[in-house]
Amino acid sequence: MKLFIKFFVIVFTVNIFSGYAGALDILYPQQKHHKTTSDVTYIMGNVSPSSELVINGEKVKVWKNGAFCKTVLLNQGNNTFKITETDGETVNSKEYTVNRICIPAQTSKTPKQPPKTETFENVQYATITKNGAPVRNSFSDNAERISHLPVNTVVFLDGKYKDWYKISTNEKNPRYWIHKSNVNVMYPMNNHPAAGINSAEFFNDRIFAEFKVLLDFPVMFKTEEKGSDIYLTLFGVKNIPALEKAIASQKTFAGLKIADYQNGNLTLYIPSNEPLWGYQADYEGNVFVFRRKNPPLINKRYPLKNITITIDPGHGGKELGAVGPTRIPEKDINLAISKELKTILEREGAKVIMTREDDSHVDLYARPDIANEYNSMICLSIHSNSIVDKDPYERHGVGTYYYHPQAKELANQIKLQMVKDLKLKDDGLRRASFVLTRPTMPLSVLVEVAYMPNPEEYLMLNNPNFQKRAAKSICEGLKNYLRNIKEE
Numbered sequence: 437m438k439l440f441i442k443f444f445v446i447v448f449t450v451n452i453f454s455g456y457a458g459a460l461d462i463l464y465p466q467q468k469h470h471k472t473t474s475d476v477t478y479i480m481g482n483v484s485p486s487s488e489l490v491i492n493g494e495k496v497k498v499w500k501n502g503a504f505c506k507t508v509l510l511n512q513g514n515n516t517f518k519i520t521e522t523d524g525e526t527v528n529s530k531e532y533t534v535n536r537i538c539i540p541a542q543t544s545k546t547p548k549q550p551p552k553t554e555t556f557e558n559v560q561y562a563t564i565t566k567n568g569a570p571v572r573n574s575f576s577d578n579a580e581r582i583s584h585l586p587v588n589t590v591v592f593l594d595g596k597y598k599d600w601y602k603i604s605t606n607e608k609n610p611r612y613w614i615h616k617s618n619v620n621v622m623y624p625m626n627n628h629p630a631a632g633i634n635s636a637e638f639f640n641d642r643i644f645a646e647f648k649v650l651l652d653f654p655v656m657f658k659t660e661e662k663g664s665d666i667y668l669t670l671f672g673v674k675n676i677p678a679l680e681k682a683i684a685s686q687k688t689f690a691g692l693k694i695a696d697y698q699n700g701n702l703t704l705y706i707p708s709n710e711p712l713w714g715y716q717a718d719y720e721g722n723v724f725v726f727r728r729k730n731p732p733l734i735n736k737r738y739p740l741k742n743i744t745i746t747i748d749p750g751h752g753g754k755e756l757g758a759v760g761p762t763r764i765p766e767k768d769i770n771l772a773i774s775k776e777l778k779t780i781l782e783r784e785g786a787k788v789i790m791t792r793e794d795d796s797h798v799d800l801y802a803r804p805d806i807a808n809e810y811n812s813m814i815c816l817s818i819h820s821n822s823i824v825d826k827d828p829y830e831r832h833g834v835g836t837y838y839y840h841p842q843a844k845e846l847a848n849q850i851k852l853q854m855v856k857d858l859k860l861k862d863d864g865l866r867r868a869s870f871v872l873t874r875p876t877m878p879l880s881v882l883v884e885v886a887y888m889p890n891p892e893e894y895l896m897l898n899n900p901n902f903q904k905r906a907a908k909s910i911c912e913g914l915k916n917y918l919r920n921i922k923e924e
């Protein structure tokens with residue numbers, strides 16, 4: 437989970453229904469002296485189910501599993517909270533301080549000056565050192581991702597700001613930046629050379645339609661979705677007649693054409709009459725390869741039949757994910773729901789791949805690779821949500837995440853079905869750049885089933901009956917999506 441709270445604690449062996457870990461066990465805030473800029477936070481933990489709990493003189497509800505979660509409003513400065521558990525003649529008390537830091541408002545009318553960047557006298561020849569290196573539209577880890585480049589891709593750098601290099605593309609106002617950790621800067625050059633296009637070939641089989649372009653060296657590229665159409669740009673190429681000739685004679689990609697060619701930057705328009713099922717741009721040495729997954733044949737009565745789906749139970753092993761009020765970690769809940777989902781999908785005729793089937797650690801970046809290894813049509817990452825310094829009784833329910841437009845409707849259909857079936861709050865459909873939503877192939881969606889800090893939803897998440905219902909609802913959302921795609 438993305439906004440998860442990492443608790444570096446021993447996870448006690450607990451009954452999955454009660455989950456009670458001990459007397460007056462505070463899990464959030466994690467420290468007795470907590471700092472935040474928010475005007476609201478919460479105190480979460482567990483006590484004996486028979487205890488009476490009081491925070492600053494106010495009685496707090498204790499749920500049947502011993503969980504509690506109290507929303508508290510914060511004044512500026514230090515806020516002290518005395519938490520007292522009374523269980524018969526036993527009294528336990530703890531004291532926490534939350535310091536609300538107020539960020540002063542901007543009072544200066546002087547416009548903020550743009551940061552000064554260093555401009556190189558000569559462009560620098562550099563190569564990408566890590567697969568999937570992100571090119572961003574500004575010099576920040578939070579800036580929008582423009583592209584992900586394979587290792588050995590050649591880029592030309594014409595400036596620098598702190599730990600970021602600016603990529604030269606011969607455009608009028610280029611805004612492409614890459615972090616220094618992703619490039620090997622080799623030597624300066626007097627000009628920005630272009631890579632010649634030597635040949636182009638087109639192929640089609642049962643799974644993919646693809647084309648390959650042989651270049652003098654691998655250049656930077658980007659893709660952009662517009663509906664089911666894709667615009668593909670290769671930066672810094674020359675000698676395009678071989679590609680023009682190949683495009684004119686091919687029948688693999690109907691409507692494919694050169695949309696623009698200026699200053700060595702070539703943009704291809706790749707239309708599609710079918711919804712996108714995934715695509716991929718990569719290099720094999722100096723050969724640029726573009727693959728688009730062919731749509732499956734969908735049987736309206738049995739829409740999941742023969743559809744390959746990867747299920748990713750979030751976290752696992754040393755990665756606990758969020759930890760609920762009674763110390764049950766998110767990783768266990770995610771796996772339980774995922775196993776139920778696997779059983780249901782297979783019963784519907786789907787071919788299911790799991791990124792993990794037990795409490796094992798799987799590298800985060802290896803998970804989408806597993807989906808691609810098996811040519812999955814869909815990848816679902818299953819999670820249970822959490823929040824930091826917000827109101828768990830206001831922010832809760834079912835939410836889904838996507839990154840590429842091709843996956844948006846799938847994420848929406850799953851969310852709508854889960855809200856309907858599980859009677860939970862609609863926490864929204866959001867675009868987010870996560871490792872499990874960023875892949876362009878397959879359709880990739882992340883599902884947040886419910887929220888761990890909310891005691892009622894936490895009880896549900898640990899209930900095997902609810903886990904089955906959640907899995908069934910995800911399956912129904914998948915079927916709704918597939919039925920609207922194409923009938924066999």
